[in-house]
Each structure stands twice: as C-alpha cells, then as structure tokens.
Amino acid sequence: MAESTIITGQFVRISQTPASIGERFLALVIDYFLIGLYIFSTATLLSKLNLPSEFSWFFFLCVVYLPILGYSFLCEMFNHGQSFGKKLINIRVVKVDGSTPSIGSYLLRWLLFPIDGPITSGLGLLVVLLNKNNQRLGDLAAGTMVIKEKNYRKIHVSLDEFDYLTQNYHPVYPQSADLSLEQVNVITRTLESGEKDRARRITVLAQKVQELLSVTPREGNQEKFLQTILRDYQYYALEEI
Structure with a gap:
C-alpha cells in the first residue's frame, strides 16, 4: 500500500499508509469477539441477580444494548480513532x-456502517476494493480513512525549508490563499x-489553476507558474500561524 505525504497549512508533514482490508477485517473480528464476551x-x-422482569429489561437496555450499539462510535471518539x-x-x-x-465525522461513519455491511450484504467491501485509500462508504461520506498506526508520522517542518518566505518576499498571486489543502497537494x-507525461500534466494543471483562480501567469512557463502559486500559498499559510 503506497504511503502518502501531506504538508498541512500549519507546516506539519504527515505521512500515512491506508490499512489493508485484512487488517480492518481482523480488527472487526476482535471487536466482535470482545462484544460477544461482554454479552456473555x-x-x-x-441471570444471577434474579431481578424482576421489568428491571431485567431496563438492565439489558442500559448495560447491554446501548453500549454495544454505540461501541465503535464511542471508542473511536474517546480513544483517538481506535x-x-x-x-x-x-x-x-x-x-x-x-x-x-x-465528532460529526465519527458519527457519520458509524451511522453508515449498516449500509456498508449488514444491510447491503457487504457493499462496503466492494467500495473499499475500488478506491486507493481503502475507504468504505462511511469513510467517503465522512472524509475519513483507516491508516496503519506504525506508519503514521507527524513531522513539524522547519521554517528553514521555506527560505523564500522571508520578510522581503512579496506574493504574486493573492488568489492562491483560496486554494484548499487538497488542491495544493495535487500541485x-x-x-x-x-x-514520462510530467510536462503535459503540468501544462494541463496550470491551465486549470489559472481558470480556478482567474489569474494570468506572469512567468514564462507553466512549471514556474505552479511553483509561484505554491510559494504564495505557503506565504499566506505562514501568516496565519
């Protein structure tokens, strides 16, 4: 599984690798085993408490049914996604x-879990197989993914790496501040x-960026234009720190 690297607007480099289907399935098996053990x-x-029938149902609802129903949502929300x-x-x-x-993201992927599995007979598995980040429907809707913890790294990037972002630097395209992090990552x-088709891809992307930001390049070639766009974006991102 390919590792992806992202540099956020706060200059934190994040490297992460999607968890495999096997790892996710094994984690699910363990969760179901623990749930079964809890029910037992x-x-x-x-059975040993010999509670009246009306209290037995209340006990079952509060101590068994509700905790199991919200198990994955509560665990992920209070245990950093695990x-x-x-x-x-x-x-x-x-x-x-x-x-x-x-919390909304955790809640959305939890609500869609029945559609990913029990209700649709494994539609989520098919969706996982068809996208590079191994995301099920709940992940796609919530903008989340499951990653390998051991390959997850956050590295604060030294500002020295951005040597062009000095007090004397003047951004060329203020519109670059409107780019999303995902768009910057694509660039x-x-x-x-x-x-091999790098030059063609740069040309096509540069044209799309020009249309998106409604700017006219001042540079002589498209690659330099995109580099300037990145510098300007990082300049404005640095101002927010």
Missing part, C-alpha cells in the same frame, strides 16, 4: 488530510512527479 458476561450476571480491535492491530481512523476527525505531487 453481562447475561451471566443478569476501537479495541483497531488498537490491537495498530490501525486508526483519521481524516484524509491526516487531521483528527470531528505538489504533480511538480514532484517523475512520470
């Missing part, structure tokens, strides 16, 4: 850009690409 333990306890199974397999949920998911990957 609480059922045994309930259920117990994910923690044992060393994988966890993050946003696609490497940041920590919001960066294209410029760093070593593929």
Whole structure:
C-alpha cells in the first residue's frame, strides 16, 4: 500500500499508509469477539441477580444494548480513532488530510456502517476494493480513512525549508490563499512527479489553476507558474500561524 505525504497549512508533514482490508477485517473480528464476551458476561450476571422482569429489561437496555450499539462510535471518539480491535492491530481512523476527525465525522461513519455491511450484504467491501485509500462508504461520506498506526508520522517542518518566505518576499498571486489543502497537494505531487507525461500534466494543471483562480501567469512557463502559486500559498499559510 503506497504511503502518502501531506504538508498541512500549519507546516506539519504527515505521512500515512491506508490499512489493508485484512487488517480492518481482523480488527472487526476482535471487536466482535470482545462484544460477544461482554454479552456473555453481562447475561451471566443478569441471570444471577434474579431481578424482576421489568428491571431485567431496563438492565439489558442500559448495560447491554446501548453500549454495544454505540461501541465503535464511542471508542473511536474517546480513544483517538481506535476501537479495541483497531488498537490491537495498530490501525486508526483519521481524516484524509491526516487531521483528527470531528465528532460529526465519527458519527457519520458509524451511522453508515449498516449500509456498508449488514444491510447491503457487504457493499462496503466492494467500495473499499475500488478506491486507493481503502475507504468504505462511511469513510467517503465522512472524509475519513483507516491508516496503519506504525506508519503514521507527524513531522513539524522547519521554517528553514521555506527560505523564500522571508520578510522581503512579496506574493504574486493573492488568489492562491483560496486554494484548499487538497488542491495544493495535487500541485505538489504533480511538480514532484517523475512520470514520462510530467510536462503535459503540468501544462494541463496550470491551465486549470489559472481558470480556478482567474489569474494570468506572469512567468514564462507553466512549471514556474505552479511553483509561484505554491510559494504564495505557503506565504499566506505562514501568516496565519
């Protein structure tokens, strides 16, 4: 599985590798085993308590049903994107850009889990197989992915790497500040690409950037134009720190 590298607007380089289908499945098996063990333990306890029937149902609802229903959501929200199974397999949920998911993101992927699996007979597995980040429907909707914990690295980038961002630097294209992090990553990957059609891709991308930002290049070639766009974006991102 290919490792992806992202540099955020806060100048943090993030390297992450999507978890494999096997790792995610094994984590799910562990979670289900733990849930089964929990059900068995609480059922045994309930049988020994000899509670009245009305209290038994209340006990079952509060102590068994609700915790199991919200197991994955609660674990991921309070345990940095990891259920117990994910923690044992060393994988966890993050946003696609490497940041920590919001409560809404965790909630959305939890709500869509039945559609990924039980209700649609494994539609989520098919979706995972068809995208490079191994994302199920819940991940795609929430903008999340499951990554290998051991390959996840956050490295604060020294400002010395941006030697052109001095007090004397004057941005050429203020519109570059409107670019999203994903768009900046596309430009960066294209410029760093070593593929044979690199020149063509740079030309096509430069034209799209010009149309998106409504700017006219001042540079003599498209590659220098994209490099300037990146410098300007980083200049404005640095101002926000």
